[in-house]
Amino acid sequence: MHNSIIIIGSGLGGLLTGFLLSREGLQVTVLEKHRKFGGCLQTFKRDRFTFDTGMHYTGSLASGQPLSNYWKYFELSDRLDLRKMDENGFDRISYLGTEYPLAQGFDNFREQLLPYFPDEQTALKKYTNNLQEVADSHPLYSVELPPESNNDHFQSILASSYLSDLSSGIRHPASGIRLADILAGNNFLYAGNPATTPLSQFGLINHSLISSSWRLAGGSQQVADILVEGIRANGGQVLARKKVMKISKKGDLFQVSVKDGELFVADQVVSDIHPVATLELLEGIQVQKVYQERIRSLPNSVSVFSIYLGLKSETFPFLNYNFYHYRTDYIWSGLPSQGAEWPNSFLFMTPPEKDQGKFASTAVIMSTMLFDEWKTWKKSDSGAREKSYFVNKAKKAKQLLELVYTKFPDLKKAVVTIDISTPLTWRDYTGTPQGSMYGIVKDANNPQKTTIFPKTKIPGLFFTGQNVNLHGALGVTIGAVMTCGEILGLPHVLKSIKQSL
Numbered sequence: 001m002h003n004s005i006i007i008i009g010s011g012l013g014g015l016l017t018g019f020l021l022s023r024e025g026l027q028v029t030v031l032e033k034h035r036k037f038g039g040c041l042q043t044f045k046r047d048r049f050t051f052d053t054g055m056h057y058t059g060s061l062a063s064g065q066p067l068s069n070y071w072k073y074f075e076l077s078d079r080l081d082l083r084k085m086d087e088n089g090f091d092r093i094s095y096l097g098t099e100y101p102l103a104q105g106f107d108n109f110r111e112q113l114l115p116y117f118p119d120e121q122t123a124l125k126k127y128t129n130n131l132q133e134v135a136d137s138h139p140l141y142s143v144e145l146p147p148e149s150n151n152d153h154f155q156s157i158l159a160s161s162y163l164s165d166l167s168s169g170i171r172h173p174a175s176g177i178r179l180a181d182i183l184a185g186n187n188f189l190y191a192g193n194p195a196t197t198p199l200s201q202f203g204l205i206n207h208s209l210i211s212s213s214w215r216l217a218g219g220s221q222q223v224a225d226i227l228v229e230g231i232r233a234n235g236g237q238v239l240a241r242k243k244v245m246k247i248s249k250k251g252d253l254f255q256v257s258v259k260d261g262e263l264f265v266a267d268q269v270v271s272d273i274h275p276v277a278t279l280e281l282l283e284g285i286q287v288q289k290v291y292q293e294r295i296r297s298l299p300n301s302v303s304v305f306s307i308y309l310g311l312k313s314e315t316f317p318f319l320n321y322n323f324y325h326y327r328t329d330y331i332w333s334g335l336p337s338q339g340a341e342w343p344n345s346f347l348f349m350t351p352p353e354k355d356q357g358k359f360a361s362t363a364v365i366m367s368t369m370l371f372d373e374w375k376t377w378k379k380s381d382s383g384a385r386e387k388s389y390f391v392n393k394a395k396k397a398k399q400l401l402e403l404v405y406t407k408f409p410d411l412k413k414a415v416v417t418i419d420i421s422t423p424l425t426w427r428d429y430t431g432t433p434q435g436s437m438y439g440i441v442k443d444a445n446n447p448q449k450t451t452i453f454p455k456t457k458i459p460g461l462f463f464t465g466q467n468v469n470l471h472g473a474l475g476v477t478i479g480a481v482m483t484c485g486e487i488l489g490l491p492h493v494l495k496s497i498k499q500s501l
């Protein structure tokens with residue numbers, strides 16, 4: 001058996017893959033370009049404040065639920081500092097002065113929304129039943145082996161069409177918004193696009209969050225730290241400041257060169273970085289032209305503009321929910337407004353500390369944004385940008401904060417520090433083309449073409465991470481299990497995971 005594996009990138013996908021393969025006895029080396037591990041799990045510090053970058057909440061971590069089951073194997077479930085979000089509204093969708101709650105528990109979900117849409121009882125019942133059908137159609141969601149030809153027809157149904165057909169279209173008497181818009185009101189989470197987002201993606205994410213919703217108190221870095229510790233305890237190596245520059249082959253072995261000139265050699269390679277970025281690293285390795293062209297032609301999901309606020313002590317309340325606000329009734333985040341029209345919407349959060357009290361210490365604001373708004377500076381690197389870039393950054397932050405302050409007027413006087421990240425920050429930080437949040441777009445019109453399989457056309461080279469299967473905590477976890485399944489055999493991997501339950 002091939003025994004040594006190099007994993008490129010220490011995001012959630014790379015670390016889970018590294019943990020599983022090292023636990024199953026393979027010799028694992030994870031190479032990370034940054035000084036800190038975790039990719040989108042990383043937290044950063046400004047003064048006394050700690051901020052999450054790309055993982056703010058996650059679903060189905062209650063005992064016996066899908067992510068909890070998987071994370072037991074990865075020795076995460078019992079060690080994380082979790083905080084359950086508001087049962088009666090973990091997400092609140094705000095539009096024209098009304099806040100619509102998305103609640104935890106399927107019965108509770110319907111009960112909490114029904115008063116806002118009293119004529120939509122049938123649609124709400126159908127909705128929760130349909131989410132369950134989507135979940136049931138994914139055996140891996142329940143740690144079960146999929147049949148040989150698992151034809152997922154929910155992949156080829158548009159979430160937007162499904163939602164339009166679901167409800168009667170009756171509008172809320174005060175705000176005029178439809179139930180369908182509220183059900184997709186947290187679509188920032190999957191960069192929802194009415195022309196592409198598949199019902200399978202929409203359904204799995206919503207099923208997971210309605211099952212139960214959690215934050216990682218003190219930050220998501222804890223997930224990365226526990227996994228790094230686990231890989232090392234299993235005999236693997238996890239190395240920082242090792243930016244991979246080249247992947248080549250000598251005989252049967254892969255040679256992976258990093259920026260400082262060091263060379264790593266292994267039987268197999270798993271890439272946790274974007275598939276296009278992976279192809280660009282290959283040197284002297286033959287890859288079918290059609291395969292390369294297909295991967296390079298796939299569009300990426302939208303990018304994001306984020307503001308991280310440090311707050312004065314005991315001035316702004318801690319909110320145990322996410323607040324999604326819409327300025328108009330156009331709700332799709334995957335196609336954001338531009339220029340002076342931006343932002344049409346935002347996500348506002350007050351992440352919990354380890355000993356969270358009544359007041360928030362930080363707030364994070366995010367709004368999706370097109371990379372093209374930053375194309376003037378696209379050739380610049382983080383740490384070496386022109387003055388005009390910072391002027392634009394401040395202008396956009398002002399536009400976003402002005403909208404946020406209309407909903408939270410007391411926030412303004414509570415702010416002590418402001419940090420901002422743009423689509424260029426994301427591009428340079430994760431190495432993802434156009435600073436895309438969730439990688440390659442899954443398209444209901446062409447699910448086969450937009451599915452990235454863990455096994456590549458290059459023998460011994462595999463993909464893991466958010467482009468395989470799905471993005472997000474649960475999506476990347478199942479994707480990592482699929483990747484390890486290609487290497488060790490899926491029945492064997494699932495058996496090991498089940499034994500840990």
Ligand SMILES: Cc1cc2nc3c(=O)[nH]c(=O)nc-3n(C[C@H](O)[C@H](O)[C@H](O)COP(=O)(O)OP(=O)(O)OC[C@H]3O[C@@H](n4cnc5c(N)ncnc54)[C@H](O)[C@@H]3O)c2cc1C
Nearest residue numbers: 009011012013033039040054056057244465466471472473
């Ligand atoms: C703004 C934002 C908010 C999000 N919010 C949530 C949320 O609330 N809940 C949720 O479940 N999901 C959320 N997600 C999605 C989730 O964070 C990602 O899907 C997931 O963390 C991606 O993991 P990954 O392993 O695929 O990639 P990444 O985390 O991008 O990791 C890739 C790693 O590879 C490294 N790397 C890149 N190039 C090289 C190289 N050449 N050599 C070595 N290393 C390299 C990078 O430094 C990075 O560490 C969010 C994402 C974003 C961007």
